Amino acid sequence: xxxxxxxxxxxxxxxxxxxxxxxxxxxxxxxxxxxxxxxxxxxxxxxxxxxxxxxxxxxxxxxxxxxxxxxxxxxxxxxxxxxxxxxxxxxxxxxxxxxxxxxxxxxxxxxxxxxxxxxxxxxxxxxxxxxxxxxxxxxxxxxxxxxxxxxxxxxxxxxxxxxxxxxxxxxxxxxxxxxxxxxxxxxxxxxxxxxxxxxxxx
Numbered sequence: 001x002x003x004x005x006x007x008x009x010x011x012x013x014x015x016x017x018x019x020x021x022x023x024x025x026x027x028x029x030x031x032x033x034x035x036x037x038x039x040x041x042x043x044x045x046x047x048x049x050x051x052x053x054x055x056x057x058x059x060x061x062x063x064x065x066x067x068x069x070x071x072x073x074x075x076x077x078x079x080x081x082x083x084x085x086x087x088x089x090x091x092x093x094x095x096x097x098x099x100x101x102x103x104x105x106x107x108x109x110x111x112x113x114x115x116x117x118x119x120x121x122x123x124x125x126x127x128x129x130x131x132x133x134x135x136x137x138x139x140x141x142x143x144x145x146x147x148x149x150x151x152x153x154x155x156x157x158x159x160x161x162x163x164x165x166x167x168x169x170x171x172x173x174x175x176x177x178x179x180x181x182x183x184x185x186x187x188x189x190x191x192x193x194x195x196x197x198x199x200x201x202x
Contacts, residue, residue: 067091
């Protein structure tokens with residue numbers, strides 16, 4: 001049943017999750033944290049979340065320090081020019097919100113194959129065609145780029161990766177996406193997601 005959900009519905013569910021995480025008061029984050037901890041028990045989600053957290057660890061650390069030294073309040077260690085307690089609390093809350101958003105993204109990445117995810121973005125980009133945006137070129141370039149990044153040999157140093165040009169036959173000449181039809185269950189999933197967001201924000 002989970003695999004039958006349309007990729008557009010999956011992406012919209014993550015968007016709703018992100019809105020709920022950002023707009024919820026501090027007590028409202030508790031059920032979201034419980035849901036994230038439950039999803040963390042599944043190995044594919046755990047792998048994706050740990051990878052996302054590892055890649056954003058310095059951003060989260062800098063955010064915590066920025067809040068600690070920029071928000072006025074009682075100093076953590078008086079007389080040492082230390083961060084404020086209020087700043088560290090607000091920074092920890094901001095880091096927690098970002099971590100919860102990444103947890104929702106990890107669920108999306110772990111349960112949606114790359115072609116289906118690209119197809120969902122392709123469908124969602126349809127309104128942008130009125131502004132001259134070529135969504136077909138976007139989908140093809142994104143798919144080919146991700147495929148090359150996954151299968152390209154990893155050099156010993158990152159500078160070597162920047163200097164090494166891919167061979168002419170490194171990528172296929174075409175990129176195909178399978179179309180999917182929107183079903184009534186997808187609408188039911190979206191409505192259920194909106195209801196949960198309303199409950200969290202109420």
